[in-house]
Amino acid sequence: MPIYSLLSSSITSLSFNHNHEVERxxxxxxxAxxxxxxxxxxxxxKCGKLQCLPAGLHRLSSLQTLCIQHCEAIKSLPKDGLPTSLQFLHIIGCPSLKSLTKDGLPSSLEKLSIIDCPALKSLPSHGLPDSLRVLHVxxxxxxxxLMRQCRKLKGIIPIIID
Incomplete structure (x- = not known):
């Protein structure tokens, strides 16, 4: 069995950090x-020029946590959506992000953090999943x-941190 097959089946955590060259x-x-x-x-x-996340993220069936931090060029989340296993989504310091997902967030999502994303004007039009327990904005x-929409959710989502 090739070594990359062994490695790929055992990796549980992966970070792309401080890459200021890659656009996609x-x-x-x-x-891969x-x-x-x-x-x-x-x-x-801190992937400063990254314009979009990799296609096919929705197929990562074990993914529980996705963090997107200080990626100034990202404008939206993948159009194919996010994995149905995702529980935690943290989006911090993404000034160009204009939308989350058109088809809504995964029904497994428990915590959503949105911090310092001034271009993001609204939550998904389909609403937030019933599984959401913590909304941190x-x-x-x-x-x-965005803040006005989130304030309206007080009493609906168990914990709102603002």
């Missing part, structure tokens, strides 16, 4: 990501429209 993933890189069948945690930190750095 290649097809080969996206295909699909081999990480045990991946539970995925992070993108902060006044500082988020749009007033």
């Amino acid at each position: 993933f290649t097809k080969e890189q996206e295909d 990501l699909q081999l990480l069948t045990s991946l539970e945690y995925l992070s993108f930190l 902060e006044d500082d750095g988020n749009s007033e429209e």
